[in-house]
Amino acid sequence: MMLKLSKDKIGELFQKLASSRTLYLPIDNNGQVNFGQWTPDAVVRLDQLKTVKSAKDFFFPQTENIVAFKRQGKDISIIENRDQNEPFVVFGVRGCDARSLDILDKVFLCDPVDSFYKARRENGVIVSMACAEPEETCFCGVFGIDAAEPQGDVTIRIIGDNLYWDGKTEKGKALGESVKDLLVQATGQDLEIIKKQDERSREILSMLPLGDLSLDGFEESALLEKFNSPLWKELSQACVGCGTCTYVCPTCQCYDIQDFDTGHGIQRFRCWDSCMYSDFTLMAHGNSRKSQMERFRQRFMHKLIYYPANNDGVYSCVGCGRCVAKCPISMNIAKVIRALGVSVSV
Amino acid sequence: MSNSAGIADMLIPQLGIVKNIRTDTPDVKTFRVEAPSGGVIFPHMPGQCAMVSIPGIGEAMFSITSSPTNTEFMEFSIKRAGYLTEWLHQMDVGQQVTVRGPYGNAFPVDTELRGKDLLFIAGGIGLAPLRSVINYVRHYRDRYGLVDIVYGARSTDDLVDIDEIRNEWIGHDNVNVHLTIDRQQEGWNGHVGFVPDYVKELKFPTTKTALICGPPIMIKFVLAALQTLGFDKSQVYTTFELRMKCGIGKCGRCNIGSKYVCKDGPVFRCDTMEELPDEY
Amino acid sequence: MRRIRDMMRSRAGELLREGTVNRVLGWKNGEFYYDPNPAVFETEESLDGLVYNGFSAAMLSKYLIDATKKEGRILVFLKPCDTYSFNHLLREHKVNRENTYVIGVGCDGMLDIEKLRTLGVKGIKSLDENGDDLVAHTLYGDKTLARRDILLEKCLSCKGSEHKVYDELAVVDDPWQWDTLDRFAKVGELEGMTPDERFAFWRGELSRCIRCNACRNACPVCSCLKCVFDNPRSGVQAKSNADSFEENMFHIIRAFHVAGRCTDCGECSRVCPQNIPLHLLNRKFIKDINAFYGEYQAGADVEGKSPLTEYKTGDVEPSVVYERGGA
Numbered sequence: 001m002m003l004k005l006s007k008d009k010i011g012e013l014f015q016k017l018a019s020s021r022t023l024y025l026p027i028d029n030n031g032q033v034n035f036g037q038w039t040p041d042a043v044v045r046l047d048q049l050k051t052v053k054s055a056k057d058f059f060f061p062q063t064e065n066i067v068a069f070k071r072q073g074k075d076i077s078i079i080e081n082r083d084q085n086e087p088f089v090v091f092g093v094r095g096c097d098a099r100s101l102d103i104l105d106k107v108f109l110c111d112p113v114d115s116f117y118k119a120r121r122e123n124g125v126i127v128s129m130a131c132a133e134p135e136e137t138c139f140c141g142v143f144g145i146d147a148a149e150p151q152g153d154v155t156i157r158i159i160g161d162n163l164y165w166d167g168k169t170e171k172g173k174a175l176g177e178s179v180k181d182l183l184v185q186a187t188g189q190d191l192e193i194i195k196k197q198d199e200r201s202r203e204i205l206s207m208l209p210l211g212d213l214s215l216d217g218f219e220e221s222a223l224l225e226k227f228n229s230p231l232w233k234e235l236s237q238a239c240v241g242c243g244t245c246t247y248v249c250p251t252c253q254c255y256d257i258q259d260f261d262t263g264h265g266i267q268r269f270r271c272w273d274s275c276m277y278s279d280f281t282l283m284a285h286g287n288s289r290k291s292q293m294e295r296f297r298q299r300f301m302h303k304l305i306y307y308p309a310n311n312d313g314v315y316s317c318v319g320c321g322r323c324v325a326k327c328p329i330s331m332n333i334a335k336v337i338r339a340l341g342v343s344v345s346v
Numbered sequence: 347m348s349n350s351a352g353i354a355d356m357l358i359p360q361l362g363i364v365k366n367i368r369t370d371t372p373d374v375k376t377f378r379v380e381a382p383s384g385g386v387i388f389p390h391m392p393g394q395c396a397m398v399s400i401p402g403i404g405e406a407m408f409s410i411t412s413s414p415t416n417t418e419f420m421e422f423s424i425k426r427a428g429y430l431t432e433w434l435h436q437m438d439v440g441q442q443v444t445v446r447g448p449y450g451n452a453f454p455v456d457t458e459l460r461g462k463d464l465l466f467i468a469g470g471i472g473l474a475p476l477r478s479v480i481n482y483v484r485h486y487r488d489r490y491g492l493v494d495i496v497y498g499a500r501s502t503d504d505l506v507d508i509d510e511i512r513n514e515w516i517g518h519d520n521v522n523v524h525l526t527i528d529r530q531q532e533g534w535n536g537h538v539g540f541v542p543d544y545v546k547e548l549k550f551p552t553t554k555t556a557l558i559c560g561p562p563i564m565i566k567f568v569l570a571a572l573q574t575l576g577f578d579k580s581q582v583y584t585t586f587e588l589r590m591k592c593g594i595g596k597c598g599r600c601n602i603g604s605k606y607v608c609k610d611g612p613v614f615r616c617d618t619m620e621e622l623p624d625e626y
Numbered sequence: 627m628r629r630i631r632d633m634m635r636s637r638a639g640e641l642l643r644e645g646t647v648n649r650v651l652g653w654k655n656g657e658f659y660y661d662p663n664p665a666v667f668e669t670e671e672s673l674d675g676l677v678y679n680g681f682s683a684a685m686l687s688k689y690l691i692d693a694t695k696k697e698g699r700i701l702v703f704l705k706p707c708d709t710y711s712f713n714h715l716l717r718e719h720k721v722n723r724e725n726t727y728v729i730g731v732g733c734d735g736m737l738d739i740e741k742l743r744t745l746g747v748k749g750i751k752s753l754d755e756n757g758d759d760l761v762a763h764t765l766y767g768d769k770t771l772a773r774r775d776i777l778l779e780k781c782l783s784c785k786g787s788e789h790k791v792y793d794e795l796a797v798v799d800d801p802w803q804w805d806t807l808d809r810f811a812k813v814g815e816l817e818g819m820t821p822d823e824r825f826a827f828w829r830g831e832l833s834r835c836i837r838c839n840a841c842r843n844a845c846p847v848c849s850c851l852k853c854v855f856d857n858p859r860s861g862v863q864a865k866s867n868a869d870s871f872e873e874n875m876f877h878i879i880r881a882f883h884v885a886g887r888c889t890d891c892g893e894c895s896r897v898c899p900q901n902i903p904l905h906l907l908n909r910k911f912i913k914d915i916n917a918f919y920g921e922y923q924a925g926a927d928v929e930g931k932s933p934l935t936e937y938k939t940g941d942v943e944p945s946v947v948y949e950r951g952g953a
Contacts, residue, residue: 030831031901032834034834052899062866063868069401114355207765224621224623227625238689242843256597256866257357274838278856280599281599284431285427301603326899328897332661335657
């Protein structure tokens, strides 16, 4: 059932949502928009197409405590201090980020289940938001995502003076129930407006310049052929080896486990890692990926060949275009797909 | 899923106590670890690994060198190579450590290896994962055919666990042991030469199934030597080591192509490696 | 800049053909107009992909650390400000001048795609540059803009059109010129704040840091073979914030490490995915160095002493911080 709310009541909606759980939405911090916790004076920017960091942060945080220890003489005590039981809503998640959670699920929820991620997934409700004005860096359609009607527990559309609320899952309907005082049923006329808007959005989505990227040939049977391609050298030569693409990516899921001496004990935490970093595979006796070419190749082979090989052909990319927008030297997965795809002769 | 102690996540370790430390070589020690209540911390199969840690110092993957048939303790043979292993080498008996696992697959001791003539080939610290299989096979000796062990190291000082080899393997259980060292040494009347060459000299019949572990370069040359003798890659198993953090195929670093060494390995049948890139 | 690009293509072709160089380090066209990436060209034919436009900001000087260790001479295109960093790397013996052929290229000021987006220009497929006039062709129609409104932060206080080192120049007689701002204005503003205000300012900015290391890896003078932060025993994490102050430590330590060496190229701020004004930390050091030791511009010269590597009895004491009221 499609519900709606007048746009001028959106503040009340946030207030209400935040009263029973933590509400995260795109917030402006000095011009940069990231998902952050809602407060009455937060500058909410639902108009921002892409937050700098994706919504993965709430399910797979950049740093997360796993377990603590105390060491005394020869003795060690293990202290569990997990903290992912808070119920929360992530509001305004775009179709690409909403889909990225499916990709993370395949990694973290397969046996053995990552209980930290699982708890956050269970405690989090996704309110996704339809894209009316996609940008040239977007190519979600290449991965079969419909940004005009994204997946999520609830999908909202903001059209004209109204916010349309479409509860899709049990979780989403329950969330709708908690704010039902603010929502009214959409009329037949509203549904017409929505239909028109969706059509208009899809028309723009169909015209995106990166929409013609072809994934033909990125399949397990081509693993060695792609791995051994001479093009990796050329593609990787300008890479500065930073972690920007990895950290803004909604599907990158590699992590490190580190210990931090708090002064009162040892806190073991997990943090995002990047296959682009030189120490990622460094061992006492050597490194299996010695140069940036090998590290660069790993990132794209993982997204386009290895991950699909292990996950029924699903690619580990949602075409959000953050790497396209943020790479310091403008190298990105779109250029890699173009260069290594079969449609382009070498 | 919880680990064997019912703790809620595979990343959360359990306690172990170091009950014995044996100095095997100038840079290898073997640590005997028990659960605080005695016995093994968790059961495993030969070839599987565990994450051993001193909180605040580090955590790393080591193969469990003791046999699953030993339910009193687990053993880890550890070479001093970096910060954590240096610390482990400095510790005394009674030190607590954390352990989590078991991780990875195992040598197919109860399936493909059953009834086969086995040829174990190890170099240096590479004996550690094979020792688990060898002692498992010795325990269930009648389930397997002939057993040959080729083991080499740089010098006599670098042969790991030589006492067990001399006192329990040689002349026992119908096991043939072929030792070699890289260069001639006073007091050594055994074979001298590199492991791959020795394998070729010994002219093993191709009816055997080989299990190899050692430095990556040794593995490559031994595999070539076996192929010279007429072995097919599908008759050869090896075990790998790459940098690992999670042990459960999620942290993303120990992959060779689409396979994670911690989860899909560490044991690989060599013919399956042909489909994987040469990045290890 | 199209004229300069044509000169670049033609000279690069000649130099490759006659064997003066065996490779060309330049910028290669991308998917859109605004995303050329640094690239090495090895054949004359491949030079068709060589571009030079308002989005060729990525500095090529640092690539020469590795590139000049290889066989043969490499042609590199340096904008005026890029030559300072190249010079500084020469001073530190990090690049091999013999293996480098520098063509100094004229510059109309580099552009900031983020500024275009902030101005509400969405879906930018391509642009036309003509002096101060820019036209963005977008999914939502054409938009006209003024170049001066979308210059990169670093170009707002341009060091000038002079190349400090080159083998030859590719410049035009009538470059577009723009008014530059005092590069220390914002530093002065920060110095005028109370310590609490200043702390709040930096916390606000640095709290956005995602520890991607783009600033470090793009920085031409962050050229250590192994960075202190890549040492797991350094006590500071290289890739995450283990506590709530770690990102501050990272940036403060990095600013100290490049003090007296920073050429104020502005790459740190340009590459920051969170748009943190990191250059302000460096400019504070530069401003103080100028005040304490006399005007010094890192990379202006290859020879001579630099203020922080030379000891003089009259050098300021640490107490100067208190004398200046803590700023």
